[in-house]
Structures are given as C-alpha cells and as structure tokens.
Amino acid sequence: MxxxxxxxxxxxxxxxxxxxxxxxxxxxxxxxxxxxxxxxxxxxxxxxFREQSREKREEGDKFLAKLEKFLKENLNPDEVDRSREIPENVIKGLFEMGAFAIKIPKEYGGLGLSHVTYNRVVHLLGSFCGSTAALISAHQSIGVPQPLILFGTDEQKRKYLPRFRKGAISGFALTEALAGSDPRIIKTQATPVEGGKYFLINGEKLWCTNGNIADLLVVMAETPPKIVRGKEKKQITAFIVETNTPGFEVTYRCEFMGLSAIQNGIMRFNNVKVPRENIILGEGKGLKLAFITLNTGRLTLPAAVTGMSKMCLNAARRWAAERKQWGSPIGEHEAIASKLSCMAATVFAMDAVTWLVSYMADDKRFDIRLEAAMAKLFCTEESWKIVNDAVQIRGGRGYETAPSLAGRGKAAYPLERAIRDSRINTLLEGSSxxxxxxxxxxxxxxxxxxxxxxxxxxxxxxxxxxxxxxxxxxxxxxxxxxxxxxxxxxxxxxxxxxxxxxxxxxxxxxxxxxxxxxxxxxxxxxxxxxxxxxxxxxxxxxxxxxxxxxxxxxxxxxxxxxxxxxxxxxxxxxxxxxxxxxxxxxxxxxxxHDKLSNSVAKKTLSGNYSWLENDIVK
Ligand SMILES: Cc1cc2nc3c(=O)[nH]c(=O)nc-3n(C[C@H](O)[C@H](O)[C@H](O)COP(=O)(O)OP(=O)(O)OC[C@H]3O[C@@H](n4cnc5c(N)ncnc54)[C@H](O)[C@@H]3O)c2cc1C
Incomplete structure (x- = not known):
C-alpha cells in the first residue's frame, strides 16, 4: 500500500x-x-555532552599532529587548485600514515580509529585543502571501505579491506546523466550470466568522485526485477567493481567551479564481468545500503565545512581588527560587527552539532538518521553563508586569489578558493x-x-x-x-x-x-x-x-x-x-503567499514571463 x-x-x-x-x-x-x-x-x-575517552582522544591527537605536520610540509593547496592535481608524493604519504584506512579495523590492517577521529581528520583537511578532503572522504565515507565495514561478508572484508592500507583508492558510483537525486531511474544494468555466477555490467556513470583514479568502486546497477504481489519491482544492487576489469573505461575528466583537483568524470562499463560474491548486502538492496551508509557517511561533510568555516572566521576576525576605514577598524562598524558575531555563534553551533552526532555514531546506541541529515543540511547551508560573509568582510581582497595576494606580499587568506570549493556542499550527498x-x-x-x-x-x-x-x-x-x-x-x-x-x-x-x-x-x-x-x-x-x-x-x-x-x-x-x-x-x-508563488512558478516554467529575458546576449 x-x-x-x-x-x-x-x-x-x-x-x-x-x-x-x-x-x-x-x-x-x-x-x-x-x-x-x-x-x-x-x-x-x-x-x-558526550566526549571521547581520554585514551581515544590522545590516539586521535597523535594522528592529527602527524597529519598536520605532513600537510604543512608537503601540500600547497593553491598549487593543487592551479594544477588540478594532488601531488603523487602527498597521496603516497597519506597512504603510508593510514589516512585511507582510518576506520578500518586493525585486524584488516587499518588504524581502527573512531568515527570522531575520522571526522576530526576531515575537519582538519577541510580547513586547509578542499580537494584533498574530498579525496579522503569520497573514499572512506561513501566509497568501498564504509559499506564493507557495515555489511561486508568476512570474505569480502579479508579480500578488500587490507588493500586500503596499500594504495587502493575507492569511490561510490550512483549518479548517471539522467539519474541525479532520483536513483530509481538509473539505467546501468547488471545482467546475470553463467547461471547467475557472474554479472555483466553495462552503462555509464557520471561524477563519481575519485572514479578516474580509483582501483575499487561501489557501483549501483539494476539487476533483474522481482515479482512482488504480482507486480514487477525494480532492483538496484551494489557491486564492488575492480577498475582493472576489462570493459571499464574512464572517458572524460570533468572540470568544476571548485575542488579543482578532484578526479571525477564519466565512467563507461562495457560488459564488465563481476562475480556474484562482489554484491554487498544482497541483490536488490543497493539503495538501502546507500541510505544506511550515508547515515554516518553524511557526517563527513559537516566536519569538513566546519573546519572550512573556522578558517573563514579566522580570516574575517583578523582582517576586521586590522583594516581601518572611516577612522576605525571595520569590525567596529556595526554592520560588520554583527556579521562577525553571527559567524562566531554559528561556527560554535556547527561544532556542537557535528561532534554531538559524531559521538552518537561511535556510541551506536542511537538512531542518527535524522540527526546526521540535519547536521549535513545545517552545516552546509550555514557554511555557505559564512564563507560569503567572510568574503564580504575582506572586501576586494576576498575576491582576489590567494596566489595574487601572496604575489604582492599580502596576507593570502584563501577565501576566493574557499567560496568556489564550498558551493558544491549543498548539492551532493543529498542536496538541501x-x-x-x-x-x-x-x-x-x-x-x-x-x-x-x-x-x-x-x-x-x-x-x-x-x-x-x-x-x-x-x-x-x-x-x-x-x-x-x-x-x-x-x-x-x-x-x-x-x-x-x-x-x-x-x-x-x-x-x-x-x-x-x-x-x-x-x-x-x-x-x-x-x-x-x-x-x-x-x-x-x-x-x-x-x-x-x-x-x-x-x-x-x-x-x-x-x-x-x-x-x-x-x-x-x-x-x-x-x-x-x-x-x-x-x-x-x-x-x-504559497498560492501566488506556485502560480508564478508555473507561468515562469511555461515561458509566460520570457519577455523578462529580453535585451541580453543570447
Ligand atoms: C563535484 C561533484 C562530486 C560528486 N560526487 C559524486 C559521487 O562520488 N558519487 C555519485 O554517485 N554522485 C556524485 N555526484 C553527484 C551528486 O550527488 C548529484 O549532483 C546530486 O545527487 C544531485 O543530482 P543532479 O546534479 O543531477 O541534480 P538533480 O537531481 O537534477 O536536481 C537539480 C535540482 O533540483 C532539486 N530537486 C531534485 N528533485 C527534487 C524534488 N523531488 N523536490 C525538490 N527539489 C528537487 C535538487 O535539489 C537540485 O537543486 C557529484 C557531483 C558533483 C558535481
């Protein structure tokens, strides 16, 4: 019914x-x-308010200190932004320290760290380099490790999890050209062959972060329908796909407004043969797997954008105190002061929401589906306002690129990069x-x-x-x-x-x-x-x-x-x-005025006001 x-x-x-x-x-x-x-x-x-045990906190502190030192010494986010590449030595170094296997249990070669620690890592990365944060999080929040930790068979865990300590990168491929927010209409097919021992995957996936460089992917594909109460029911199934399988091809690398170094494009599957044992959770349970994986996976974005928002607060606060116009620091003019205070209070609330739900995720005695969705919605929407306000407070310097500021010997707060990088956050992993x-x-x-x-x-x-x-x-x-x-x-x-x-x-x-x-x-x-x-x-x-x-x-x-x-x-x-x-x-x-608004929307859609678009370059 x-x-x-x-x-x-x-x-x-x-x-x-x-x-x-x-x-x-x-x-x-x-x-x-x-x-x-x-x-x-x-x-x-x-x-x-829950806290980690001292032992867990210290374990996390140690890892974060090592990571921060490594990033400062090896990664230049503006160069990453310009070149559209995260240097090989950085990816290698991140692998060596286990940054691709943070939550993977120690028995499978991972670091066995908590969800809170993982989110602290993404929070740190988010404050520094959006593309690197996306690489790590697309791999671990929605890529192969998380669904395997949650639903993998012992055999799948033994086979794949140790690879994430040794250089294997993963991603999650659901989206297609015609299927964005509506997963039901995906067209990629997985057809059973050889008596159902294998499946042949055919189709094209769009915008899978890490897809262009991944070794392993979670691929959502349509398997034969089931008959439920006399009616055909579409089945979507999640497969682990090794990208070195014949028939897999990356045909295009997309270029975006921000996160310019993410490896994301079009992937073609042409009779890609996958064994049945690569199904995760069960035939027809792909979407359920995605929903449950995202209950915790969705907490990564709040952590990343809270880190980015703290960087914005830092830049805005320093500049508002230093920059004098009309006889006083701009932070003392009420219009700027109220932006600053709102930023500080909102960053505090974002921190509270992110860590509260992350602790709940580790505790496992809470149903966090609503809390995680709210954390994602609240933090991504608020961080967009914060980065916008930070640019406003920096004035023209907010619009100037960090390398240009550095080139003329000025403080190079990367707000121009941050505003480009953060626009995507209210769109992916479930739009607002x-x-x-x-x-x-x-x-x-x-x-x-x-x-x-x-x-x-x-x-x-x-x-x-x-x-x-x-x-x-x-x-x-x-x-x-x-x-x-x-x-x-x-x-x-x-x-x-x-x-x-x-x-x-x-x-x-x-x-x-x-x-x-x-x-x-x-x-x-x-x-x-x-x-x-x-x-x-x-x-x-x-x-x-x-x-x-x-x-x-x-x-x-x-x-x-x-x-x-x-x-x-x-x-x-x-x-x-x-x-x-x-x-x-x-x-x-x-x-x-919902009625009027709906009626204007209908007329806008049908072109009744197209005269408004006159006198522009078409
Ligand atoms: C940089 C980047 C990285 C990505 N990474 C991945 C990835 O790793 N794996 C993956 O599978 N996908 C990925 N995606 C795809 C991303 O998840 C989709 O863009 C997202 O699901 C939205 O789909 P869409 O862009 O086709 O928008 P659409 O679904 O076409 O939506 C367009 C607009 O309509 C709104 N809308 C849609 N349906 C409704 C509705 N019922 N009610 C109200 N509003 C609605 C949406 O919120 C949006 O504002 C990525 C995309 C980008 C750009």
Whole structure:
C-alpha cells in the first residue's frame, strides 16, 4: 500500500514509493530529533555532552599532529587548485600514515580509529585543502571501505579491506546523466550470466568522485526485477567493481567551479564481468545500503565545512581588527560587527552539532538518521553563508586569489578558493532540497505508521476498524499531552540563559508536533507533496536541534574548561537568532503567499514571463 497521494504525478509517485521501499522502517534505537516532532524533548539523549575517552582522544591527537605536520610540509593547496592535481608524493604519504584506512579495523590492517577521529581528520583537511578532503572522504565515507565495514561478508572484508592500507583508492558510483537525486531511474544494468555466477555490467556513470583514479568502486546497477504481489519491482544492487576489469573505461575528466583537483568524470562499463560474491548486502538492496551508509557517511561533510568555516572566521576576525576605514577598524562598524558575531555563534553551533552526532555514531546506541541529515543540511547551508560573509568582510581582497595576494606580499587568506570549493556542499550527498524531503518523511513516520493500515486495500474492514480504534486511543493520550503547560523546566540543570533556551525548545517542540498533526488531519496523504509547508517544519526542527546541541555543548565546556566559559555567550547568541528564525517560520505557516508563488512558478516554467529575458546576449 502506498502512503502517497493518488493524485501525485505517476512517475513522481513511483520514485517516492521506490525510495520508501528502501528506507529503514524500524527504529531500534532512540532519536532525539524524532522526539522533537512528537513534542517530546528527551534531553538525556544529548546531555551531558558526550566526549571521547581520554585514551581515544590522545590516539586521535597523535594522528592529527602527524597529519598536520605532513600537510604543512608537503601540500600547497593553491598549487593543487592551479594544477588540478594532488601531488603523487602527498597521496603516497597519506597512504603510508593510514589516512585511507582510518576506520578500518586493525585486524584488516587499518588504524581502527573512531568515527570522531575520522571526522576530526576531515575537519582538519577541510580547513586547509578542499580537494584533498574530498579525496579522503569520497573514499572512506561513501566509497568501498564504509559499506564493507557495515555489511561486508568476512570474505569480502579479508579480500578488500587490507588493500586500503596499500594504495587502493575507492569511490561510490550512483549518479548517471539522467539519474541525479532520483536513483530509481538509473539505467546501468547488471545482467546475470553463467547461471547467475557472474554479472555483466553495462552503462555509464557520471561524477563519481575519485572514479578516474580509483582501483575499487561501489557501483549501483539494476539487476533483474522481482515479482512482488504480482507486480514487477525494480532492483538496484551494489557491486564492488575492480577498475582493472576489462570493459571499464574512464572517458572524460570533468572540470568544476571548485575542488579543482578532484578526479571525477564519466565512467563507461562495457560488459564488465563481476562475480556474484562482489554484491554487498544482497541483490536488490543497493539503495538501502546507500541510505544506511550515508547515515554516518553524511557526517563527513559537516566536519569538513566546519573546519572550512573556522578558517573563514579566522580570516574575517583578523582582517576586521586590522583594516581601518572611516577612522576605525571595520569590525567596529556595526554592520560588520554583527556579521562577525553571527559567524562566531554559528561556527560554535556547527561544532556542537557535528561532534554531538559524531559521538552518537561511535556510541551506536542511537538512531542518527535524522540527526546526521540535519547536521549535513545545517552545516552546509550555514557554511555557505559564512564563507560569503567572510568574503564580504575582506572586501576586494576576498575576491582576489590567494596566489595574487601572496604575489604582492599580502596576507593570502584563501577565501576566493574557499567560496568556489564550498558551493558544491549543498548539492551532493543529498542536496538541501532532498535533505528536507528526507527529514520530513522521517518526521511524519510517527503519524504515517498509525494511519497506514487505514489506507491499505489489503487490510480487511475489521482490520481497518481495529487500526482506527488503536490510533484513536493512542492519539487520545498523546494529543492532549501536548497542551499540558511546561511547568517543570527542561530538567537539565543548565545555567542561565541556557535553561531558558531549552525551555523554549521544549515548548516549541510541542507546538511543532501540534502543527504537524493539524496539517496531517487537513491534507492527509497530500501533505507529503506540500513541500513549502514541510520545509518550514523541517527548518524549525533543524534550528531546535542546533539550539539543543549548542546549549548542551556550552554547558559542558563552561563547567569543564574555564577558558571556554564564554561559550555560553556564543550559545546564547545562536539561540536568540535561531528563535527569531523559528518565529518567522511559524508566522509563514499561517500567513504565506504559497498560492501566488506556485502560480508564478508555473507561468515562469511555461515561458509566460520570457519577455523578462529580453535585451541580453543570447
Ligand atoms: C563535484 C561533484 C562530486 C560528486 N560526487 C559524486 C559521487 O562520488 N558519487 C555519485 O554517485 N554522485 C556524485 N555526484 C553527484 C551528486 O550527488 C548529484 O549532483 C546530486 O545527487 C544531485 O543530482 P543532479 O546534479 O543531477 O541534480 P538533480 O537531481 O537534477 O536536481 C537539480 C535540482 O533540483 C532539486 N530537486 C531534485 N528533485 C527534487 C524534488 N523531488 N523536490 C525538490 N527539489 C528537487 C535538487 O535539489 C537540485 O537543486 C557529484 C557531483 C558533483 C558535481
């Protein structure tokens, strides 16, 4: 049975049902964010702010110190940007120190380090060289090692994991020319041959990072359909492909606005023969594998962009103090001062979100699908604003390249490179629009589970009646509870003003839950297509989560490290700004011009306003 509206366009409905079939249905572990949508703030899940054990921290510190020294001595990011190449000796050095096998268990030759340490590595790389960060992360976050660690058979692990210590680079190939955000429509085929012992892969993949230099790839391909309840069901399967297999060819290297040294292009598969034992997780489970791998893989981008944002903050802060115009440092003019303070507070919240969810990933007792998606959405969107503001604060020097600045003896902050490098982050590993859809779907799960049986034609009238009574009973307890005033505080024992912010989170979570419920009643299945409404809910919840993470982080820092006691101010400022955004979103839910906006969009699409495009060079 479909949870999607029957009025939805056929192809859209098919794609959404396909994604729905591949999503993780079960919630085995608790999720702080899932609670927010139910009006339940389970503060204990995120407070006190988790930390690594001293032993693990020191292990990470050692590796990071070695890596930083190596990077400073061997890597010139501006030269990487100019030449579009990461030097061979750098890649070799990174292999020798194990940077391509950070999370691979020691028994397979890896470093066996934690997820937090891996993210600290990417954070450091992100602050220095975007192309190198992409090389390491495309290999380890979504490339062959991570799905193998999660789902590989013992034999697959023994065969492939040790290679990542010895020079093998990997990537993840899903995207095709016609299939971007919508994986259902991939065309690459894997046809069983020799009684199903092998598959022949045919097709073309686009934009696989590292693809042009990879030794091993995870390739998503269509295998023969299954018949489910009398209907053909498309199967997408994940294969490990060795790129030295005959029939594999890289036919083009793409050139991008930023990350200029990434090796990414067009890969052609012409009867590439792959044994059945190279399937990961199982036939038809490719998309599920991608979704689950990305639950932790998605945390790499937040770590990388937080590192990059700290570099921007550093550049903006120094320049705002040094540069004098109109008689005083530009950082003392209020318009620049407010940009700086917002940058500092937001970087603090990004740090809080990134490390909170990374610790949760290591702990393994949390369901982090929503938290990781929010970390990706929040950090990539905010980092884009931060790099833009940093360029604005640097003025013309923000637009000048670092080599040009260095050439005339000036401080060479690489903001021009950073803004080019960071534009991609809201597009890949789930664009911001897709992250909104993903979060909204998971957020509605609480309700969809209750009403699913009511719309299922296979459920008998008696079954429907039973489901209706059961959901009515459950709602009759849950819904009135949302109206009970929050008199007991947030229960975290936080110092002022953090306690007030957490109280706001608690109250607002209830308000959000009520509104989601009201909209569910009003639109029923149709709500899934109301992207503007859902996006506002998601934006509110992202800010609530970031506020909670920031308050928990500031509380821990201020109690444990007196040098960082002023983190409370940063959390306070972030929360006040987030509250303003949240109030505005609630206002927009009631008073909006979605109808007019949709009508103008339709007319724009059909060319009604094409006269606006007159008088340009065509
Ligand atoms: C530098 C770079 C590196 C990459 N690395 C990899 C990689 O390693 N492996 C890999 O497989 N792919 C990779 N990709 C592909 C990347 O993941 C895709 O670009 C991304 O999935 C979006 O697909 P698309 O560009 O075709 O955009 P489209 O899917 O065509 O989307 C275009 C726009 O429409 C929006 N949109 C699409 N559907 C909806 C919807 N239902 N509702 C609302 N908005 C929607 C999107 O958010 C986007 O803004 C890479 C791309 C680049 C440029």
């Amino acid at each position: 479909s949870i999607f509206d029957k009025h939805m366009a056929k192809e859209q409905r098919k794609s959404m049902e396909f994604a729905e079939d591949s999503r993780q249905d079960e919630w085995t572990y608790p999720s702080f964010v899932a609670g927010l949508f139910k009006g339940k703030v389970n503060w204990n899940l995120i407070h006190p 629009e897709i992250m909104h859809l993903f979060i909204a779907r998971e957020a509605l799960d609480f309700h969809l589970k209750k009403i699913k049986a009511l719309f299922d034609p296979r459920v008998s009238v008696g079954g429907k009646l039973k489901a209706a009574v059961s959901s009515a009973l459950s709602y009759s307890v849950w819904y009135p509870g949302l109206w009970v005033p929050c008199v007991l505080g947030c229960g975290g024992g936080l110092k002022s003003p953090l306690d007030k912010h957490m109280m706001f989170v608690k109250k607002t979570s209830r308000r959000l839950a009520k509104m989601v419920f009201h909209k569910m009643l009003r639109y029923q299945k149709g709500l899934v297509s109301k992207q503007n409404i859902l996006n506002r809910f998601v934006d509110i919840s992202v800010d609530l989560f970031a506020m909670s993470a920031a308050c928990s982080y500031a509380d821990g820092l201020s109690k444990n490290d007196k040098d960082k006691a002023n983190s409370v101010e940063l959390a306070d400022l972030f929360c006040r700004e987030a509250k303003n955004r949240i109030r505005e979103k609630f206002r927009e839910i009631k008073h909006n």
